[in-house]
Amino acid sequence: MTMELKIFNTLDRKKIDFVPIDKNNIRVYACGPTVYDYAHVGNARMSIVCDLLIKVLRLIYDNVTYTSNITDIDDKIILAAKTQNVPIEKITNKFLKIYNQDMHSLGINKPDIQPRATEYIEEMIILVEKLIKNKNAYLSNNHVLFHVPSFSSYGCLSKRSKEEQISGSRVEVAPYKKYAGDFVLWKPSKQNEPGWNSPWGYGRPGWHLECSAMSESCLGLPFDIHAGGIDLTFPHHENEIAQSCSLNNEKDPKLFARYWFHNGFVLFNGEKMSKSLGNIQLVNELLKKYPSETIRLSLISSHYRQPLNWNKNLLQQSQATLNRFYRIFLNDENFDEYKYDIKDISDDIIESLLDDLNTPKALAVLNKLINDLSSKSNIKSKNLKKTIYSSSVFLGILKKNPSEWLGIGNKNSKNLNNIEELIEKRNNARINKNFALADDIRSKLNKMGIEIEDQNDRTIWRKIEKDNK
Numbered sequence: 274m275t276m277e278l279k280i281f282n283t284l285d286r287k288k289i290d291f292v293p294i295d296k297n298n299i300r301v302y303a304c305g306p307t308v309y310d311y312a313h314v315g316n317a318r319m320s321i322v323c324d325l326l327i328k329v330l331r332l333i334y335d336n337v338t339y340t341s342n343i344t345d346i347d348d349k350i351i352l353a354a355k356t357q358n359v360p361i362e363k364i365t366n367k368f369l370k371i372y373n374q375d376m377h378s379l380g381i382n383k384p385d386i387q388p389r390a391t392e393y394i395e396e397m398i399i400l401v402e403k404l405i406k407n408k409n410a411y412l413s414n415n416h417v418l419f420h421v422p423s424f425s426s427y428g429c430l431s432k433r434s435k436e437e438q439i440s441g442s443r444v445e446v447a448p449y450k451k452y453a454g455d456f457v458l459w460k461p462s463k464q465n466e467p468g469w470n471s472p473w474g475y476g477r478p479g480w481h482l483e484c485s486a487m488s489e490s491c492l493g494l495p496f497d498i499h500a501g502g503i504d505l506t507f508p509h510h511e512n513e514i515a516q517s518c519s520l521n522n523e524k525d526p527k528l529f530a531r532y533w534f535h536n537g538f539v540l541f542n543g544e545k546m547s548k549s550l551g552n553i554q555l556v557n558e559l560l561k562k563y564p565s566e567t568i569r570l571s572l573i574s575s576h577y578r579q580p581l582n583w584n585k586n587l588l589q590q591s592q593a594t595l596n597r598f599y600r601i602f603l604n605d606e607n608f609d610e611y612k613y614d615i616k617d618i619s620d621d622i623i624e625s626l627l628d629d630l631n632t633p634k635a636l637a638v639l640n641k642l643i644n645d646l647s648s649k650s651n652i653k654s655k656n657l658k659k660t661i662y663s664s665s666v667f668l669g670i671l672k673k674n675p676s677e678w679l680g681i682g683n684k685n686s687k688n689l690n691n692i693e694e695l696i697e698k699r700n701n702a703r704i705n706k707n708f709a710l711a712d713d714i715r716s717k718l719n720k721m722g723i724e725i726e727d728q729n730d731r732t733i734w735r736k737i738e739k740d741n742k
């Protein structure tokens with residue numbers, strides 16, 4: 274099998290072969306969270322998609338460096354600190370820790386480098402000085418602004434026209450701007466606000482600047498892949514390109530990052546998640562209600578570029594799918610012998626992932642392998658199970674003990690036999706049109722904490738979720 278990755282490059286607007294700058298040193302940067310609140314499903318989607326991309330890159334290349342930053346200085350953080358009357362570090366340290374814990378719970382590896390914006394202020398000041406010197410930036414009313422018309426490739430990533438760029442900023446144009454689309458590189462801080470001394474007075478960096486500083490410091494330019502949520506394409510990523518290219522008087526955006534990898538929105542019941550609608554789904558809350566693998570499977574169930582419609586149904590479906598996957602390993606005396614081995618991962622699954630990280634296709638292959646199990650002899654099925662096991666673990670699922678997952682203690686297989694027996698009895702009752710008995714058995718199972726669902730040719734069962742919110 275040829276191990277070649279294809280990815281959709283937002284810059285080219287198409288899926289293309291991934292050709293590394295240096296195959297012995299693959300470098301990826303992703304815009305990480307602003308740490309002033311709990312991480313939501315949107316943060317988790319970015320994180321999980323990038324983590325999977327890194328895992329796939331590591332199947333091909335030996336040396337992959339993944340940097341994802343932490344925004345720990347920002348107006349929203351300052352506001353939260355003011356409201357709670359605490360220093361900003363109190364907020365950022367707390368939520369960075371929670372973010373990392375929550376992502377860890379979802380089976381996401383920590384980035385190799387996780388730089389914090391406040392640790393790169395010096396680098397940012399140097400960049401601003403350089404941009405002023407290159408005549409790409411100017412000082413006005415104690416602000417340093419990037420002058421957008423000075424960078425002729427502006428709009429290359431988002432493909433927005435000049436008019437759209439300005440209307441996209443959606444804020445009243447500050448009178449000190451030369452051009453409506455100009456953006457802040459440095460702004461003044463009040464004495465009671467966090468800030469740093471700079472050649473332009475006490476102040477703090479604009480948000481876009483940090484990623485230009487940290488990506489260059491941590492990875493060097495150009496690097497291979499710049500990732501982030503699709504909502505960051507404009508203006509954030511467009512501004513990063515303008516800054517980083519202008520620093521070296523370059524116009525070609527590929528001299529900053531070669532590939533732009535963007536994941537789609539997460540919707541909640543078809544609506545955008547927002548604080549004002551009160552429908553933000555926090556990872557921390559979800560982890561109290563659902564097993565982490567259920568959340569993980571839900572997050573990778575859609576193709577990363579498509580919008581992901583988050584709702585209770587999706588979680589229940591993922592739960593049912595996982596129950597089915599786990600059930601094939603239940604009471605399998607060989608279970609403890611299954612070890613995760615890259616060599617055992619199904620070629621078809623790897624192929625799906627190499628094709629622009631097609632997780633729905635990979636999951637369909639996994640599903641098919643599980644269906645195939647029923648038609649194999651035992652000896653063959655052991656090999657097939659090995660494939661299913663390693664493929665699942667690569668995707669971050671089936672890492673738990675099957676009997677624990679299904680809520681059945683190892684020594685409690687009597688309970689399991691009982692369930693299977695009752696289901697069989699009920700199915701016979703239904704065949705004999707004895708629906709009263711069938712209903713009785715169903716309510717008996719419910720009392721045992723088991724819910725059942727009749728599908729075309731079989732009945733599946735699962736533990737009733739205690740918290741059904």
Ligand SMILES: [Zn+2]
Nearest residue numbers: 304305484509
């Ligand atoms: Zn960024």
